[in-house]
Amino acid sequence: MSSLNGMRVLDLTQYLSGPYCTMLLGDFGADVVKVEKLQGDDQRRLSPFVNDESAPFMAINRNKRSITLNLKSEQGKSILFELVQKSDVLVENFRPGIAKSLGIDYEAVRQVNPGIIYCSISGYGQTGPCRTKGGFDILAQGMTGLMDVNSPSGDRPVKIPVSFHDIGASLTALYSILCAYIHKLQGGAGQYLDISLVDSGLSLVPVEAAAYFVNGVVPKVAGTQNLLAAPYQAYKTRDGYVVVGASNQKLWEKFCKQVVDRPTWIEDTRFATVSDRVAHIDELERIIELVLTHEDTGYWVEKLDAAGIPGGPINTFDQALRDPQVIARDMIVELEHPRAGKIKNLASAAKMSGTPAQIRMPAPTVGQHTVDILSEMGLTTSEVEALKRDKVV
Template sequence: MKALHKMKIVDVTQVMAGPYCTMVLGDLGAEVIKVEKYPKGDDTRDMGPYVNGESYCYMMINRNKKGIRLNLKKEQGKEILLKLVETADVFVENFRPGVTKKLGIDYDTLRKINPGLIYCSISGYGQTGPYSHKGGFDIMAQGMSGIMSMTGEKDGGPCKVGIAIHDIAASMTAVYNILAAYIHKLETGQGQYIDVSLVESGLAWTIWEAAAYFGAGEVPQRTGTRHRVSAPYQGIKTKDGYVLVGAANQRTWENFCKLVVNKPEWIEDPRFVTNQDRQKHVDELEKLIEEIFVNETTEYWVTKMEQAGVPGGPILTYDQTLNNEHILSRNMVEEVEHPVAGTIKMLGIPAKLSGTPGTIHRPAPTLGQHTEEVLKELNFSGEEIARLKKDEVI
């Protein structure tokens, strides 16, 4: 039995922030019915690469869902959606604020049909506030949250984080708040509205940076691979690349000095006595470590640090990560059979639950794959389904 086997979700989201949220809930056993717009479906279907005409981006983020294609601009299409909502626990959307009201599928409308409905909206800036009307993608959220201004090399310009960090942050913020609302519903029968924004979800992760600003008035600057409050905690150049050093506390620092670089005198050096001292003189410290590290390979220093009990590791390229023995042993790359694309690989499930583990039990749907199946469950006849097809409702 899966943890969320009783949860039913109607998902009208697209691209990443919404679909990642419902994918995670589907991994944990929720029944997810993904409603795609008519006629072309989720915008992600237009993103390559493709396998037998199916978008790999779409398949990666829409597993464990049933898929239907529905024309919400037609009254009959909206009526079908409302029938789905009648028995749903959760409704997730990521339209720009105001669009659901125009379509007649906003929270106030849907809760009249289903008072126990948990309705989650994911948007760039949230449903209220002076920026709520703006469309917001991940890159705008990175700029708005300050994260882009503090990412990159010290002497360089602002950098986008390599992944869609705000999209995923919003997804996970939506997931844990949906679960909290679901627990409340199980206890009381009451639904509620959840307002999630990309900007705030990423901003909530800037813990050390907020501490620096609120506590000392410091505006975080770009630090490259360096940590803001610990040193040495960064990438250091080696003979053949870079290695990460994580001497984040006094014990590991002293082990690093004595057992890794053979410089016990650094422990008493007034520039490096405390973590605060080391942080203050991090430029000098980095230079001294690098003068030693460039004489040996990354693998040499990783082994040396492991032996000394100092956290350290390589900076892998993404292909190295996906072929790494540890990653593979933890089932973070799984194979799935897709009805059109065939055998495809995708990322596995990161949390390993002992009693109710998540599973990949269904590949991403082809466009409209389960429309007839879902309509039959709603008691539509074959004749009615044929007429809806003819009228371009489904």
């Protein structure tokens, strides 16, 4: 039994911010119908490819059925509205104004289904001076200050090398949809959800924002240093780096006594409190590394573990995907795709005893389920063929 059995989702999204959200809904049992333009989601053209199928697309579009629709045609729009009548949720990530120009905005859709939960994901949201601009993850990283925080002073801006804001917006959309769905199940009405990449990214840095609001401190490039705690970063060892999480006073004292055998550091006024250690963070880093560079990373991880202090290595990405902890948590699954063959996906991070995520099917090929979905709507084979000839589907 899946927790979202019975939920019907219309997915009018492409690239990452929308499809990742709808994939998660599908993982927990929702029937997700991906509505694609006739040539398919633009992400289908991103490499690398396996038998002409995009690996990035397959990574975030499992558990969905695909129908292709020409939404610029009246027949295509009519089919969409028929699907809307039987749906609980519609998710789109068009640039603001596009859905209205197509006649499929919230006001139009709610006329067909007043109980619809309509979620719009965009770069800047539906209001504000930037609302009409197209928005991608890199633009949101620039606007929210994260590229500046991640850049050495006076150097070129450095992008965070993952789609931080896209995924953040997906997760914001996900919990917003679930809250709205619970509200509807409790007798409430449908509603409109306005999700922004910029808003979502900012919401993920509350501690840094709090520090700025209180004392005007702007986060600086700090490598792996933490501006609120120390030692809480990666330190150089003889053969690499080790991450140390001795963030509070008790762990600091255990680190000094049981890991590096430097009990005198506890009495050093420069390092007496967390605030003192942060104030002298560069000097603290220097003296810790003078000790740690005498042994390999594995040695220090064992010492940290024995002392009960959070610590670990810095894996390369390929090492992370082979890490015994990742394997033990079943974080990699293998699927059989109709064209690409056996492919690997990252599994759901949510581990639930009663209603676990279920990966029922791989990402669809373009329009793979068009005929099935139209047949469910009552169309005959000849009617479907006529729609194909007219380039509606």
